[in-house]
Amino acid sequence: VRGEARRLVVAEHLGTEAERVREVTPEQAAAGTWSDPHVLLSIATPDTADAGQVAAGGMRADNQPAAAPAGGWALPxxxxxxxxxxxxxxxxxxxxxxxxxxxxxxxxxxxxxxxxxxxxxxxxxxxxxxxxxxxxxxxxxxxxxxxxxxxxxxxxxxxxxxxxxxxxxxxxxxxxxxxxxxxxxxxxxxxxxxxxxxxxxxxxxxxxxxxxxxxxxxxxxxxxxxxxxxxxxxxxxxxxxxxxxxxxxxxx
Amino acid sequence: VRGEARRLVVAEHLGTEAERVREVTPEQAAAGTWSDPHVLLSIATPDTADAGQVAAGGMRADNQPAAAPAGGWALPxxxxxxxxxxxxxxxxxxxxxxxxxxxxxxxxxxxxxxxxxxxxxxxxxxxxxxxxxxxxxxxxxxxxxxxxxxxxxxxxxxxxxxxxxxxxxxxxxxxxxxxxxxxxxxxxxxxxxxxxxxxxxxxxxxxxxxxxxxxxxxxxxxxxxxxxxxxxxxxxxxxxxxxxxxxxxxxx
Amino acid sequence: VRGEARRLVVAEHLGTEAERVREVTPEQAAAGTWSDPHVLLSIATPDTADAGQVAAGGMRADNQPAAAPAGGWALPxxxxxxxxxxxxxxxxxxxxxxxxxxxxxxxxxxxxxxxxxxxxxxxxxxxxxxxxxxxxxxxxxxxxxxxxxxxxxxxxxxxxxxxxxxxxxxxxxxxxxxxxxxxxxxxxxxxxxxxxxxxxxxxxxxxxxxxxxxxxxxxxxxxxxxxxxxxxxxxxxxxxxxxxxxxxxxxx
Amino acid sequence: VRGEARRLVVAEHLGTEAERVREVTPEQAAAGTWSDPHVLLSIATPDTADAGQVAAGGMRADNQPAAAPAGGWALPxxxxxxxxxxxxxxxxxxxxxxxxxxxxxxxxxxxxxxxxxxxxxxxxxxxxxxxxxxxxxxxxxxxxxxxxxxxxxxxxxxxxxxxxxxxxxxxxxxxxxxxxxxxxxxxxxxxxxxxxxxxxxxxxxxxxxxxxxxxxxxxxxxxxxxxxxxxxxxxxxxxxxxxxxxxxxxxx
Structure with missing residues (x-):
């Protein structure tokens, strides 16, 4: 969602010498033929109007960008x-x-x-x-x-x-x-x-x-x-x- | 869940020179004071009886170890x-x-x-x-x-x-x-x-x-x-x- | 409902010398300005094809022509x-x-x-x-x-x-x-x-x-x-x- | 329910010379071996404290003592x-x-x-x-x-x-x-x-x-x-x- 205050970043070959970090489009992200181990990050851009709501560096507050939320969902x-x-x-x-x-x-x-x-x-x-x-x-x-x-x-x-x-x-x-x-x-x-x-x-x-x-x-x-x-x-x-x-x- | 055919691994400082990969206990994982950017991986151990059901290297089949599943949940x-x-x-x-x-x-x-x-x-x-x-x-x-x-x-x-x-x-x-x-x-x-x-x-x-x-x-x-x-x-x-x-x- | 195998009969001044029994139409029955005490009976005509299902004389089996049924309703x-x-x-x-x-x-x-x-x-x-x-x-x-x-x-x-x-x-x-x-x-x-x-x-x-x-x-x-x-x-x-x-x- | 401000009255042989009107107990009413045609009336006694709620003579307001109520039930x-x-x-x-x-x-x-x-x-x-x-x-x-x-x-x-x-x-x-x-x-x-x-x-x-x-x-x-x-x-x-x-x- 480039331009929507969020960037998708793929990190491939994590923990190896071949490690590579690239920014991708949602379409590319959906295509999804990355080399393992990899992780896909969704990072808020610095110019977001709502920057206050995310932790420094665009990570989610719980530092688990892709995980199910610690506090759950279907909240009261x-x-x-x-x-x-x-x-x-x-x-x-x-x-x-x-x-x-x-x-x-x-x-x-x-x-x-x-x-x-x-x-x-x-x-x-x-x-x-x-x-x-x-x-x-x-x-x-x-x-x-x-x-x-x-x-x-x-x-x-x-x-x-x-x-x-x-x-x-x-x-x-x-x-x-x-x-x-x-x-x-x-x-x-x-x-x-x-x-x-x-x-x-x-x-x-x-x-x-x-x-x-x-x-x-x-x-x-x-x-x-x-x-x-x-x-x-x-x-x-x-x-x-x-x-x-x-x-x-x-x-x- | 050591001994339950799964290891938790934390990779910290991802994409930086300070990158560090460590195996942790669930308690340590829950404590959660890792340096950013980091990712927490759950990796099946090689000796699992059900090894066939996970992709090579212990990653989930969709290579998104922590993400909500691509195919959803609450399935029919x-x-x-x-x-x-x-x-x-x-x-x-x-x-x-x-x-x-x-x-x-x-x-x-x-x-x-x-x-x-x-x-x-x-x-x-x-x-x-x-x-x-x-x-x-x-x-x-x-x-x-x-x-x-x-x-x-x-x-x-x-x-x-x-x-x-x-x-x-x-x-x-x-x-x-x-x-x-x-x-x-x-x-x-x-x-x-x-x-x-x-x-x-x-x-x-x-x-x-x-x-x-x-x-x-x-x-x-x-x-x-x-x-x-x-x-x-x-x-x-x-x-x-x-x-x-x-x-x-x-x-x- | 004359001709529908049922006659409406009104008995007025019940138990008095002025007692009178008349057959009426539904419209007359609905108009309803009978002298008390009276009772309105619904009697199957003798030529009904379903005569078997009602007791002799066209009375309901429980002889309570107007009462709520002894066996109830909303039956299983x-x-x-x-x-x-x-x-x-x-x-x-x-x-x-x-x-x-x-x-x-x-x-x-x-x-x-x-x-x-x-x-x-x-x-x-x-x-x-x-x-x-x-x-x-x-x-x-x-x-x-x-x-x-x-x-x-x-x-x-x-x-x-x-x-x-x-x-x-x-x-x-x-x-x-x-x-x-x-x-x-x-x-x-x-x-x-x-x-x-x-x-x-x-x-x-x-x-x-x-x-x-x-x-x-x-x-x-x-x-x-x-x-x-x-x-x-x-x-x-x-x-x-x-x-x-x-x-x-x-x-x- | 004698003494409960209501009397049960059975009228038998209605509309015939053998017509007979008797007061009965609920037990007798339940026993129920009356001669046809008959009708069973429930009549409030004159000394009821709530006499105002029933029409003169103890009849229900609609003069259908035994019938399902004209205004229905299961009311709002x-x-x-x-x-x-x-x-x-x-x-x-x-x-x-x-x-x-x-x-x-x-x-x-x-x-x-x-x-x-x-x-x-x-x-x-x-x-x-x-x-x-x-x-x-x-x-x-x-x-x-x-x-x-x-x-x-x-x-x-x-x-x-x-x-x-x-x-x-x-x-x-x-x-x-x-x-x-x-x-x-x-x-x-x-x-x-x-x-x-x-x-x-x-x-x-x-x-x-x-x-x-x-x-x-x-x-x-x-x-x-x-x-x-x-x-x-x-x-x-x-x-x-x-x-x-x-x-x-x-x-x-």
Whole structure:
């Protein structure tokens, strides 16, 4: 994602005399025919506006650029500044993140980012992330949450699909908000994976249809999570959260 | 996890003259005060019984030893050999894996492994994994599934809690099977995280109580996933899977 | 429902010298300005083809023509002959029946009757019932189930909406099968209440819209019932049934 | 339920010269060998404290003493005065009422009545009802709701199981509140049917065990109802209510 405040660097033949360090494009990174042992690093450029959120030298705070995050993902909603219930619930996010397959060398778009939780967790797992959010105040929340989680999430304040026009090609796209025209614009970019959360029952079938028409294999579930809550005397009851449909389109 | 067919190696000052490569213990790896840039590698030892499942040199097949797996996790049940419905469903597994926080340098126990899917996905995310399974035939399935997913999962065929006695200390434990005495034995080892899936409603409250008594903070959800299924004419219906309670104990 | 093998009879001034017994139309019955004490009886005519299923004299088998049935309603699926899963589940039926408000003097249509369970239970609660079913074999099942439950359900074998044309005006209609054109034909008859069960997510919003456009107030729920099942040792687990949306339109 | 402000009256040989009207006990009513045609009436005695809620002459307002109620049952929560969420939700009530099998000539206990909604709807379906509620203020709510629905519900303000001691034998009992000792006291009275709603997961298995030990056949479901809610543009989303387990014990 050259120009997106992050560089991909491949170090090959690690610990040998033939060791070589090269900067690569995401396409080259995806091609991936490096000599072993090697490691692929994602390094924030010095001129990033959000430089404060990453440790010196562009490394992640835990110095494990490619590893799954020490603090995990699918974090509680309380770990993110957010308004009302405008945040993907932890249980749903666990599934969304798994379906997006974030990792080092992949670019994820988080469209209708809201609190930014999905994008931030993709970044925690090593992905480069572009968060698209039309509401400038929500954008500030995304930024603050990214700083709090010490990840580099590039924010695009604008309305999809227009705001998507100039962005670098994504490997995976999360659509947390937006109608059919946003999804059509996303599908036209042909990412490997498209993941949506849908609250509206009526959008499920058309979304499945649109993704299939664009060549995607689609699967999905309606997830209902009821949280354990304490009753007096050590008893446990359930506190329901609203059902959400999680849809995944995968390019075969 | 010395002696468990895997070595942890830290390479510091990568790409500089001060570069240094050292083998470390998990405790040292967890302490984590390495000089940057560095990378932590988990390398299978040559004498591993399952050497065939990892690429030459002990690297993971995708040459990203620490990265989130290229093929993702929370994979469909069809990706694992399994008997009947004796496998954690994909949606539930997404949450379980997130709660276990697997990563390079951590050891995860998968007790009552069944198909091995939970342990295998922890390994895909970089963790060292010990799968404990009392049924030798299920053990063979775990082994076959690990080979198919090209990860190193060490299998212990035996009955918990007895089988847990000599095992190295875990960072996180998944308990997919076993009663209160298994959980008590697990809690006595004081892993940072304990995750359980419970089908029996009556086991939820006692399990919460036991974990709290052992000093864990506990949260949980009952997850109900209903899968989208096609009806004629492009309509979509829901096919329910059985509700499962996912419990997480975290050492504060 | 004269001519539908059932007569409505009003007995007024019961137990007094002014006692009077009259046959009335459903419209008259609905108007309902009888002198007290009175009782309204629904009596099968002698020439009914299904005479065997009602006791001599057209009374219900339990001799409580208007009372809630001694054996209850929302009966287990096992109490009805049915094919595969083509029967409204007991928990869903409990809600459907309540929403239909069946009672003596009301006519309920059961469209897409399947096993006939909904219509039969409306009859058990005192309503006159017309079951419409396009599949003659399913029709035979409806008939057999009605006999088994000793109620008088008039069967119309035919395809809705065409089959609805000549039928007497309903007070309440259950639509268990059929598309938008069936619902439109039902709404055109302006029954007080329309109740639907929908498996297809995509049909929910259009159905709500159609009912509202026809002047109905609409409410509904997605019902997910997970049945208790025994595990060894007195434990209880849940066995899910598929979620169903129950929609009710009420004329204000 | 003589002395409970309601008399059961059987009218036999209706409309014939042999017509006979007799007052009977519930036991006699249950025995039920009346000559046809007959009707069983439940008439409030003139000295009832709640005389205002029933029409002159002790008839129900709609003059259909035994019929299913004109206004239906499983009514919206908004139809009952209640505090917070301390009321059985409509969808759950539909199942509870069906399982209780209320009808003319049966006595239903509603223990832990809360708003009284379950007992009131049993009364609407013809049953005699005793509501037991320990909180005097909740008791006032039960009374007010009964008046508003024009039914006769006898209120016992007291704490179960003690408060159950002198009450007439029930045909069916709803236990909306109370622990194991309440259920044991109920089972000891050997009603035909016992229905419970349980929020506490841990109470499900012991309750099943207790009912079985008392000779009941038990079935149950966890009911999750998610209500349809409008989104802009005619879309529909789901608003979850908390899962509730409905248990039914039936004397074989």
């Amino acid at each position: 909603e309380s770990r993110y500044a957010h308004r009302d219930s405008m945040i993907t619930k932890s249980e749903v996010r666990a599934l969304v993140i798994a379906r997006l397959r974030p990792r080092l060398g992949r670019l994820v778009w988080d469209i209708g980012a809201g609190s930014g939780s999905v994008g931030i967790e993709c970044a925690l797992l090593g992905a480069a992330v572009l968060a698209v959010e039309q509401d400038p105040r929500a954008g500030e929340t995304v930024r603050a949450n990214a700083v709090a989680h010490a990840v580099d999430v590039r924010l695009v304040v604008g309305r999809a699909p227009a705001a998507l026009a100039g962005l670098p090609e994504p490997d995976a796209v999360f659509v947390g908000g937006g109608g059919a025209e946003v999804l059509a614009a996303v599908a036209a970019r042909r990412p490997d994976r498209v993941v949506l959360t849908l609250a509206a029952l009526d959008r499920v079938a058309p979304t499945v249809g649109l993704l299939r028409a664009a060549g995607y294999t689609v699967e999905g579930s309606q997830l209902s999570a009821a949280r354990l809550a304490d009753l007096p005397g050590g008893s446990i009851r359930l506190a329901a959260t609203n059902p959400v449909v999680v849809l995944t389109g995968e390019r075969p | 049940e069809s990706r694992y050999a399994h008997r009947d419905s004796m496998i954690t469903k994909s949606e539930v597994r997404a949450l379980v894996i997130a709660r276990l926080r697997p990563r390079l340098g951590r050891l995860v126990w998968d007790i009552g492994a069944g198909s091995g899917s939970v342990g295998i996905e922890c390994a895909l995310l970089g963790a060292a994994v010990l799968a404990v399974e009392q049924d030798p035939r299920a053990g063979e399935t775990v082994r076959a599934n690990a080979v198919a997913h090209a990860v190193d999962v060490r299998l212990v065929v035996g009955r918990a809690p007895a089988a847990l006695a000599g095992l190295p200390e875990p960072d996180a434990v998944f308990v997919g099977g076993g009663g209160a005495e298994v959980l008590a034995a697990v809690a006595a080892r004081r892993p940072d995280r304990v995750v359980l899936t419970l089908a029996a409603l009556d086991r939820v409250a006692p399990t919460v109580g036991l974990l709290r008594a052992a000093g864990y903070t506990v949260e949980g959800s009952q997850l109900s996933a209903a899968r989208l299924a096609d009806l004629p004419g492009g309509s979509i219906r829901l096919a329910a899977t059985n509700p499962v309670v996912v419990l997480t104990g975290e050492r504060p | 699926e096992s109490r009805y002959a049915h094919r595969d899963s083509m029967i409204t589940k007991s928990e869903v039926r409990a809600l459907v029946i309540a929403r239909l408000r069946p009672r003596l003097g009301r006519l309920v249509w059961d469209i897409g009757a399947g096993s006939g369970s909904v219509g039969i239970e409306c009859a058990l609660l005192g309503a006159a019932v017309l079951a419409v079913e396009q599949d003659p074999r399913a029709g035979e099942t409806v008939r057999a189930n009605a006999v088994a439950h000793a109620v008088d359900v008039r069967l119309v074998v035919g395809r809705a909406p065409a089959a609805l044309a000549g039928l007497p005006e309903p007070d309440a209609v259950f639509v268990g099968g059929g598309g938008a054109e069936v619902l439109a034909a039902v709404a055109a008859r302006r029954p007080d209440r329309v109740v639907l069960t929908l498996a297809a997510l995509d049909r929910v919003a259009p159905t709500v819209g159609l009912l509202r456009a026809a002047g109905y107030t609409v409410e509904g729920s997605q019902l997910s019932a997970a049945r208790l099942a025994d595990l060894p040792g007195g434990s209880i687990r849940l066995a899910a049934t598929n979620p169903v949306v129950v929609l009710t339109g009420e004329r204000p | 929560e908004s139809r009952y005065a209640h505090r917070d969420s301390m009321i059985t939700k409509s969808e759950v009530r539909a199942l509870v009422i069906a399982r209780l099998r209320p009808r003319l000539g049966r006595l239903v206990w509603d223990i832990g009545a809360g708003s009284g909604s379950v007992g009131i709807e049993c009364a609407l379906l013809g049953a005699a009802v005793l509501a037991v509620e320990q909180d005097p203020r909740a008791g006032e709510t039960v009374r007010a709701n009964a008046v508003a629905h024009a039914v006769d519900v006898r209120l016992v303000v007291g704490r179960a199981p003690a408060a159950l001691a002198g009450l007439p034998e029930p045909d069916a009992v709803f236990v909306g509140g109370g622990g194991a000792e309440v259920l044991a006291a109920v089972a000891a009275r050997r009603p035909d049917r016992v229905v419970l709603t349980l929020a506490a997961l841990d109470r499900v298995a012991p309750t099943v065990g207790l009912l079985r030990a008392a000779g009941y056949t038990v079935e149950g479901s966890q009911l999750s109802a998610a209500r349809l809610a409008d989104l802009p543009g005619g879309s529909i989303r789901l608003a979850a209510t908390n899962p509730v387990v409905v248990l039914t014990g039936e004397r074989p």
